[in-house]
Amino acid sequence: ETGVTQTPRHLVMGMTNKKSLKCEQHLGHNAMYWYKQSAKKPLELMFVYSLEERVENNSVPSRFSPECPNSSHLFLHLHTLQPEDSALYLCASSQDSISYEQYFGPGTRLTVT
Amino acid sequence: KQEVTQIPAALSVPEGENLVLNCSFTDSAIYNLQWFRQDPGKGLTSLLLIQSSQREQTSGRLNASLDKSSGRSTLYIAASQPGDSATYLCAVHGQNFVFGPGTRLSVLP
Numbered sequence: 001e002t003g004v005t006q007t008p009r010h011l012v013m014g015m016t017n018k019k020s021l022k023c024e025q026h027l028g029h030n031a032m033y034w035y036k037q038s039a040k041k042p043l044e045l046m047f048v049y050s051l052e053e054r055v056e057n058n059s060v061p062s063r064f065s066p067e068c069p070n071s072s073h074l075f076l077h078l079h080t081l082q083p084e085d086s087a088l089y090l091c092a093s094s095q096d097s098i099s100y101e102q103y104f105g106p107g108t109r110l111t112v113t
Numbered sequence: 114k115q116e117v118t119q120i121p122a123a124l125s126v127p128e129g130e131n132l133v134l135n136c137s138f139t140d141s142a143i144y145n146l147q148w149f150r151q152d153p154g155k156g157l158t159s160l161l162l163i164q165s166s167q168r169e170q171t172s173g174r175l176n177a178s179l180d181k182s183s184g185r186s187t188l189y190i191a192a193s194q195p196g197d198s199a200t201y202l203c204a205v206h207g208q209n210f211v212f213g214p215g216t217r218l219s220v221l222p
Binding site: 004006033041042043044045048056058088090092098099100101102103104105106107109 | 117144145156159162164202209213214
């Protein structure tokens, strides 16, 4: 596969569940990102990783926990979510976190019941 | 705190028209600005990236300009086609990555 892939594409979970979103990039990039896209709101940056180290965390609630085990993989661990967390979660990567364009995955549509 | 706005919020044009989408930002201390398109329920497709030192970038029928001092960028689409129908987003990379709310474009056959 090429580009940025995300699994699962759709996820429905209860508020007491624990689940994880997975992102993989096949572009040889060094930076990876998680974004949240809610209905009628602009995309919100959640986390930035550069060379597997977290470099930015935009005041995201602790019920979202990112993990970047290597430069190709990024996870978002979810636990005790709220219905307002329902959204499209998008992963992106870029050559570095400063100068290069970002490439996005197709997203995971999350519904919290 | 960087704020990004896009005008218009929605636009409907007949096929073949040339059109301009606008993006404004409040903090001119940026590294670059990127334009994307997003189809309904899908991820984002990168269109053009303009570095802060550049004035414009072109790709096919698309031309993006950047005026950092006035905090503005425009995306020009020539000879629009129904396949151009999508939401167009600009993203400003300064201290943070900040996206605009988008312009929803419909090109009618």
